[in-house]
Amino acid sequence: MNELLHSPLAVVLVAAAATFIWRALGAVLVGRIDPEGAVVRWFTLTSYALLAALVVRLVGLPTGSLGTVSLSIRLTAVVVTLAVWWATGRSVLLGVLAGTGCLVAAVAWAPGF
Amino acid sequence: MLDQDHNRYHDRIAYNLRLSEPKVTKSESRAAAFRGFRDAIGVPLLLVGGGMTGFGALAHDIGFASWEAVLASVLVWALPAQVVAADLYTSGGDLVAIAIAAALASMRFFPMAVALLPTLDNSAGGQLGRIAQAQLMSATSWAFLMRGSAPSDPRLRLAYHTVFALTCLSIGAIGTLAGYLGAAGLPRPLALGLLFLNAASFTVLLAETRSRQALLAVLLGAGLCAPIHMVLPEASLVLASVIGGTVAFVFGDRLRKPAS
Structure with missing residues (x-):
């Protein structure tokens, strides 16, 4: 049971x-x-806070294999994601691809970073 | 009183829509359904496929079977709740903790359903039909149905949404399996890249935040998570989001009101 x-x-x-x-x-x-009412606004704000806390857990406190990657690589990958997203006129696809590519490259060629 | 006004408001919208577009032919319905399919295999294919690929990799990493990973995507059909549940499962959270965190992660489906469902025809489906559409709905299908370019007739919207959402669901299931197999078979750096996909896409999603009140919630949620984690690791997600959301709600609302 x-x-x-x-x-x-x-x-x-x-x-x-x-x-x-x-x-x-x-x-x-x-x-x-009322889709614009107080309860719904609280729901939305709490969802935002939850997603932010989830990112902190996934990147900063990972429980699985991602935890074997150094914190500096994980944080650099997040910074690259945001930088490329911003530099490409807020392209979600390019930002995510660049950040993920950065992590893959760092793990492959500079695992001690 | 407010309830009655709202009922009347929605009845009027439905009535006006029926008056303005009296007839929907079968070929129009088919065309709307096909458009739903065509729209879904564009940007949504990348968004949903990419997100679910990340989840598939995560599911493999924490020891799910491949069928359990795909079942999660099809049944839960809400990426944040799936990732939250997987994260808590691997850190030893019990079912009650997982239920509370997943419910918090999926709360947004409630206002989304309230806004979307009245715009879909419901003359044949009844309450069950409404619930079925709510189950098919995703953040992506909601956003596409709320665009000005989506069909406006409720019956065409129903055909469009059904096919759009079912296509996304199929893409999600395939993406989950692909991520699972990728994490199992790809070289380590690439498998870790798949694991990072969700963190990267949620980060960008949060960066898209426009309102200051939502930004406050994001900063509080992120800032509170680590300190709470030191004391209560299992509850850090739930506490950070509830405290962050509530503080942003109270203070943000005060900021919104003009000084008297």
Whole structure:
């Protein structure tokens, strides 16, 4: 039982249920909620804060293989992502490709950086 | 009172849309559906495919089976919630912690559904049809349906959204599998690159933030995460987002109001 609760399948089903609840609630409450109201504004701001905290965890406190890459490489890759995104007139694709390419190149040729 | 006004408002929109476009032929429906497919295999293919490739690599890294990775993309169908769940799973979070964090990550689907669903025809589907469209909806499909160039007739929008979102879902499933296999088979630097994709795309997404209030939430969420992590590693994500979002909400709202 304990193993089942910590299985990937249980994690997937829990995450799916946690997401489905909001979708279904939105479908049921259509027309009864002000999309510009205070609750919705709090939801949006909290989502932004969560995504920012998630980036800090993924880059700064990685739990998996990314943790074997030095922090300086990870941070440089984020800076390159933002710099190229900004320099190319806010191109999401080029920014992401450049940052990822930077990480790949650094791991391949300068792993001690 | 407010509820009634809103109901009336949406009824009026639906009524006006029906009046202005009285007939939708089968060929128009088919054309809208095809446009949904064509639009989805452009920029969304890169956005959804790239994001889900990153998730597939992450799923491999933390020991999911390939089918579990694809199932996650198809059933959850919300990249931040998937990445949050995977991150907490590997750091030892229990199911309750994962449920709370995933629910926070997916909260935005509620206002998105409230805004999108009334613009899709619902004469045949009923409540279940609405819920099905809400389940298919993604940040990408929402953004494309809200563009001025999307079809305006509710029935054409329904055909457009259904095909657009199903195409994105297929791309997402294929991308997940590709990322999973890539992380398993590619040389180490490239596999790590796949793992970095999500962090890079979320970073750019946050940099796109326009409002100062949202920027405050981003800075607070990022700034609070590491210090909280030192004390309560499992709760750092949830606490940083709730505190960051609430502080930005309270102070940002005060800033928005003119001084009296």
